[in-house]
Amino acid sequence: MTAKVMLVDDHPIVRRGYRALLEACGGIAVVAEAGAPLAAMQAGRHGSIDVAVLDLRLPGAGGLRLCRRLRRYHPQLRVLIFSAQSDFVTVRAARAAGAHAFLDKRAPAEALADAVLAVVRGDASMAHDAITALHVGQQPLTERERLIVRRLAAGEGTKEIAIALAISPKTVSNHLCAAREKLQVGSLAEVIRYGVDHAASPAGGWA
Incomplete structure (x- = not known):
């Protein structure tokens, strides 16, 4: 089965590079692109999209708020946050927003396709150097x-x-x-x- 992906990044050239990278790996088709949250929400209405790959730095509402809205209004859609902001606080915020996975942009190029396919499979056992686990053990705040x-x-x-x-x-x-x-x-x-x-x-x- 081919994984259908929506790319959300405000740089067209960057999206073009991600598209080429993903589609060269096989088993993945980029069926939608968006440069801003509103366009992403509109594209998300199409039930054929399996995974939305979101950058966090987006104009307007930003990636975390977009993630929350996508998960609320399009619950069938899985979300992979793909960002250079990969500190613990950001990853925790992505989990709270409903993201299924978080990939650091500094990971090897092939890691993006691996992460997309893993999200589609519902496979959480990704290698630590390729994807940041969202279920990190932590003491709760009082x-x-x-x-x-x-x-x-x-x-x-x-x-x-x-x-x-x-x-x-x-x-x-x-x-x-x-x-x-x-x-x-x-x-x-x-x-x-x-x-x-x-x-x-x-x-x-x-x-």
Whole structure:
């Protein structure tokens, strides 16, 4: 069976390269292309598409929001995120958005076709150097840690959060340090990005 793919990237030349790469491997046909989320949603209405290969850097809504919308309105469509942003926080956000797999753009060229076929098969046992597993073990954040991360992502400072929660700024900082360790990220900016990405996700999308 031929896997039918939609490519979503805002660079036409890049899409052309991906198309050539995928179709040269056999067993894959690129049946749709889109350079922006709206065009992707319109193309997704065609039930013949098996896998949408999405970049995260898209104009407007962006790749994560597009992934959520595709999964909501076209549940039969499988989504493979193909991005150079492959840090732990981004991968977790992709899982929360409903992606089936996440491939780093720095992977070997042939890995893209392998990943597409694996997604079609429902095969999660991909080699680690070719695809990032979305079911990564991780300690869950506590309710207090989630609350603080949400407030931080909403633009509140440490002192504001401390006042709102009737705790000391040092306690807020301690909770943020704990969240960083659990999320396995190296900076506060990545914690904030995690909070922003999950603000529009269901509660179950939080780690």
